[in-house]
Amino acid sequence: MSRSATTSASLAELAQVARAELRGDGHFQILGVAPLEAAGPHDLSFFQPPRSPQILAETRAGALILREQELSLYEGNALVSRNPYASFARVLQHLYPAPRPAPGVDEGAWIAVDAHIHPAARIEAGVRVASGAVVEDGCWLETGVVVGAGVRLGAGCHLFPGVKVYAGVQIGPNCSIHANAVIGADGFGFAPDGDAYLKIPHIGGVRIGRDVEIGANSCIDRGVMADTVIGDGVKIDNLVQIGHNVRIGEHTVIAGQTGVSGSTTIGAHCRIGGQVGFAGHIRIADGCIIAGQSAITHDLRTPGVYSGVLPARPARRWRRLAARFDTLEEFVQRFKQWEKTAAARASAHREESDD
The missing domain is CATH 2.160.10.10 (Hexapeptide repeat proteins)
Structure with a gap:
């Protein structure tokens, strides 16, 4: 469901506001904004990964803000931006200015x-x-x-x-x-x-x-x-x-x-x-x-x-675990080297047995 803007705006006007490149009808009037799934024929929405590009073929939005990479997947009016989310924020500020009461x-x-x-x-x-x-x-x-x-x-x-x-x-x-x-x-x-x-x-x-x-x-x-x-x-x-x-x-x-x-x-x-x-x-x-x-x-x-957090444990035990965690990578590398050495020795032993 969209919410009507304080005032309508042409797509050409919004391209300047969004700092985006216009692709399509610059005279097309935008009356509100809405999510891709709910947008109507005079709503503006935006697309940005990680969303599935499949929505681009399904949306009824009158215009989209999107990146150049997704433009080939969408046939309607578009504002092309390197940062669709930031461009959409600028458009929202323009269409829905914050109220300022009388002093x-x-x-x-x-x-x-x-x-x-x-x-x-x-x-x-x-x-x-x-x-x-x-x-x-x-x-x-x-x-x-x-x-x-x-x-x-x-x-x-x-x-x-x-x-x-x-x-x-x-x-x-x-x-x-x-x-x-x-x-x-x-x-x-x-x-x-x-x-x-x-x-x-x-x-x-x-x-x-x-x-x-x-x-x-x-x-x-x-x-x-x-x-x-x-x-x-x-x-x-x-x-x-x-x-x-x-x-x-x-x-x-x-x-x-x-x-x-x-x-x-x-x-x-x-x-x-x-x-x-x-x-x-x-x-x-x-x-x-x-x-x-x-x-x-x-x-x-x-x-x-x-990132990282460990479940709470008695403090002395936790400190020991934390110290071991810091050396875990070194231990893994040493273990891998031991595996290689053991495998080489086993192979040599089999060769000697065959002889």
């Missing part, structure tokens, strides 16, 4: 007298903005948002219902923070003292760059003394925990239910699957790809694809 402060909001709210910001009912906070041009704070003392929200930020931003947090322009996320709570820091634990005050903050998106119910803790830092363009899924003093490089993406322990540094342009667990005080190089449910317990110093 103003609802009378049901509470704003501290010394907070600064830009006239072009939108503050809905139930929002609380504390002393010294700055909300810049074009920000949109939905119902139930709490902005702590001294917080700065860069231009164009969108905070969905129930977001809590603790005191002193700095958020760059054009960030989206989804419902019930918490930014700047204390990290999980306690010093053992006999049978009890002493709370470690967290006097650092959180600094978030520009164009960052943070999913619903995710938490980013403030630093102990230095700040927790999230770089430009980082994308964080729902239910992600970022511990105190963590640093995440620009344009890294993190899937849901991942947990990053305190003082870990993750490089730029990393891709991290769901439910990955990071030990504390480790460093991850730029460009690492980490498969879902991996356990990362030590530095990853070179870019590459990483």
